[in-house]
Amino acid sequence: MEQNKVRTYIFYAIGEILLVVIGILIALQVNNWNEQSKLDTKFKSTIEKVYNDLLLEEAIIKYRLDYFGEQISMMDTLLSSPDYYRREELPGRLLFVDLPRTPSGLAPQNAEFNMSLLDYSELNVEQSKLANKIFNYGLTASNQFNVDPGILETPIEDLMISYNIPTPPLSPALNDYQSDVYRAHFTNSHFDRAYQLLNSNELKTTLTTQRVMRIGALVGLTNARDENISLRNAIRDYFPDVSFIHQDIGIVGSALPAGWEPANKLSLTADPDDGFIFQGIFSFEDGEIKFVANDTWVANWGATPAGDRSLAANGQNISVGEGTYRVVVNFDTNRYSITPFEDE
Template sequence: MLNFFRSIRSSLMQEGKTGKYLKYALGEIILVTIGILIALQVNNWNEERKRQEEFALTIEQIYNVLEVEIQELLFIEYHSFQQNLYLDTLYNHQELLSPAMIPGILNYQEAEPSPFKTSIGFLLQNLKVKPGNTTEILLARDLTEYASFANLDFNRSEKLIKELLLAETIPTPDLIFGIGLNQGFLEMPGVFSETQILKSQAMITRPEVRAALIKAAVLHDSYSAEAFHIRELGEKLKGEIKKQFPQVKLLYENLGLVGDGSPNKDWGTDVPLVKISDEPSIWEAEIELVGGPVKFRENQTWNRNWGGRTFPEGHMDWQGPNIQVPAGKYRVILNLTEKTYEFQPLNP
């Protein structure tokens, strides 16, 4: 291109008046060429800016998916561990348990987590990485690895304990993993007769029952370990995203308090909380509570809900137990970044 312009310039210098017109034409060509080059550069810049914005948006969505999945995995870890705590007591220190709880605990040993399947796969399809950008390439690689690894299907091939209970004509109600424990369903008045309770006590000493309990303990440990490894990877990725994209934030909405202890005295009508800040994600409300159990949830559904084990403050447990709150007026504060709650009493 440069040689072309030089040859035209040389011709113009040799051709007198005609060269003036050619010189003018050359100037027009140069201006048009420069305009095209500038337009191409601006278009490339706009396209790259759009790509960066879409990349950051997708990364924020992935960040929020990881946020939820980490809580789900912690739930699996915690309740698998709790199953083994009950199993250990049943196996080694039966005398510490209320006899009425033993049939329920035996049934609960074979309660299993719901299958865990990550949701970031669809989002990864929209992640457009810039060629040569090592940081983006490595992040996309690690996220893809998580997506291929983060799938757990909990399915026992046999239910040995329930078979043994049925052989003794002891009922085997389905107890939902985690929920059964959180809601205190292990002791079920009226479900088991006194004779059935005594039979379940006697079963613990039988070799086949003890062997089934040991097998259950091994499975609980494996479930907990699998969930731990995936959660560890998810937390690492979540931290890496926050480091590379500090502007990402948690995208919770419509947080509310619900329960018999709320002003509405039911589990269907939420008292809304107000978002105070994005980072950290703080939600608050001043609420006159009638006293009793309450929980927190998002969008007035139970898809995302949290309970707790202590009052007036504590850790938000994913699908956790009801929080028992005395009657009174409180400033309720949720920190969804740290997963904490607090009920601050207000003067009447």
């Protein structure tokens, strides 16, 4: 009888111990699930910021690609067909191709910061794979921007000074050097000296050297853009619902009564099915516009030098004519469209 009681107590004690152990294991598992859920949420939040940084970076890269492309094309014309441009155009064009535009430091500091915050579970194969891709991008993309430091120099401007040709400041905007206001800085004698300089061996050598540097920068930027797109696609595959962090997008400019003040912008409406697309119908006067976010100039977008409806971060003003237009901006593809509303 006593033995049966002892045996019963032992079984009971073992059962209690097993229940406690099982309870602890369940609690640990639940805690692990909770911690993993928090880690997943944090991981998605961080890669969403990285994704948005990459969008901005691509818009900057696009602007630089078009800019260097325009410079190279103009250099080719100056070298192969010295008489192609009118003499009154030469000073402005020579200064334009000489403008230094470094591709270094393009990656926004925010991107590097968000990459450093990337916390993930090494047991999660997908997270580990994506995290490694992000880290590798941070390393390789910066290498694409290591170009000849000579690209920052202005040797053509120095030659113009030696020929007693004025070198007034020139904006990167492509139309500035063609404007009558800019040409007013020069006289006929300056145009003649610019033509003499154009046909000199020293300028031809300088143009050739600068052209090679810009081609090198163009190759690096093209590779960086391709890697940027590849990484964004990988983030999209892992996190299809990644969203655009800027939700207060609007238009400012001389084509609007409110002018250039971001706080007075005309707001665009977010597409309910795609948070990267914003649109609206607006009436413009003859003038220029840009897109801004959050009532400041911190995040703003304009046109690229190529004028192909690509968005460029801190890009050029977009010219519009008088009329009513439907404006659509897609920040995922970095494209915009402005079409007459009457045509719809």
